[in-house]
Amino acid sequence: MNLRTAVCALLLALPMAGCDSVDLDAVPQAKVGCETPTADQLNAGDTMLPGRNCLACHVSGGQADHEAFGTAGTVFGARNSKTCNTGGVSGVTVELLDTAGKVVASTTTNSVGNFSFPPNATNFKNVSARVTKGTMSVKMNSAVDVSVGCANCHWASGIAGDRIYIQ
Numbered sequence: 001m002n003l004r005t006a007v008c009a010l011l012l013a014l015p016m017a018g019c020d021s022v023d024l025d026a027v028p029q030a031k032v033g034c035e036t037p038t039a040d041q042l043n044a045g046d047t048m049l050p051g052r053n054c055l056a057c058h059v060s061g062g063q064a065d066h067e068a069f070g071t072a073g074t075v076f077g078a079r080n081s082k083t084c085n086t087g088g089v090s091g092v093t094v095e096l097l098d099t100a101g102k103v104v105a106s107t108t109t110n111s112v113g114n115f116s117f118p119p120n121a122t123n124f125k126n127v128s129a130r131v132t133k134g135t136m137s138v139k140m141n142s143a144v145d146v147s148v149g150c151a152n153c154h155w156a157s158g159i160a161g162d163r164i165y166i167q
């Protein structure tokens with residue numbers, strides 16, 4: 001248990017906010033061109049901050065370091081989504097594939113389009129990805145290091161040039 005966890009455990013007894021405190025402004029690189037989130041989206045949990053780079057916080061030494069992810073992100077319903085707060089798609093299968101094209105990890109997006117993989121799900125340093133819903137499927141051709149968080153590359157000014165989408 002780290003110090004923050006210990007202090008928060010003590011504070012749980014009091015009607016006080018701030019233990020799951022999420023400070024988006026402290027990690028401006030997480031914002032990846034998104035609009036200001038709603039107050040609700042700043043609450044820690046699986047529907048938080050869609051579109052933003054989860055791995056800016058969910059890493060060892062980050063704000064959510066005892067909830068580190070292997071990788072994570074959000075799938076939107078169309079190309080060039082202008083919003084992050086809305087437009088995510090639920091029920092999308094997100095698969096990671098090794099360089100031979102074999103699926104090595106799989107998960108499903110939640111109600112806001114967010115998904116995450118636990119740190120031990122696979123080797124995240126050299127994988128491609130595929131998103132599928134019904135008859136729609138979109139695949140990343142290159143194998144990359146996804147441990148930086150999908151949104152690190154997937155936004156208008158990132159090297160993928162767009163958010164992850166399915167349409």
Ligand code: HEC
Nearest residue numbers: 021023024030044045046049050053054057063064067114
């Ligand atoms: C600005 C920092 C920040 C960003 C960006 C962020 N989170 Fe979080 N997240 C937190 C913090 C802080 C917690 C609370 C961790 C704790 O329990 O101490 C949290 C908690 C969570 C939890 C709950 C973990 C649990 O078991 O209680 C989930 C799930 C989660 N985040 C998913 C995501 C996803 C998915 C994204 C990206 C779409 C994301 N987060 C982006 C800071 C962030």
Ligand code: HEC
Nearest residue numbers: 071129131138139140141142144145146149150153159160
């Ligand atoms: C290091 C940068 C980087 C990271 C991290 C990254 N991607 Fe990509 N992604 C790209 C690039 C560049 C392309 C376009 C070229 C290609 O398909 O290889 C792309 C394309 C895609 C496409 C196809 C889009 C299209 O229009 O055809 C999907 C789907 C995708 N990525 C999903 C993901 C998922 C899911 C993650 C996280 C698990 C992720 N990507 C992480 C760089 C990245």
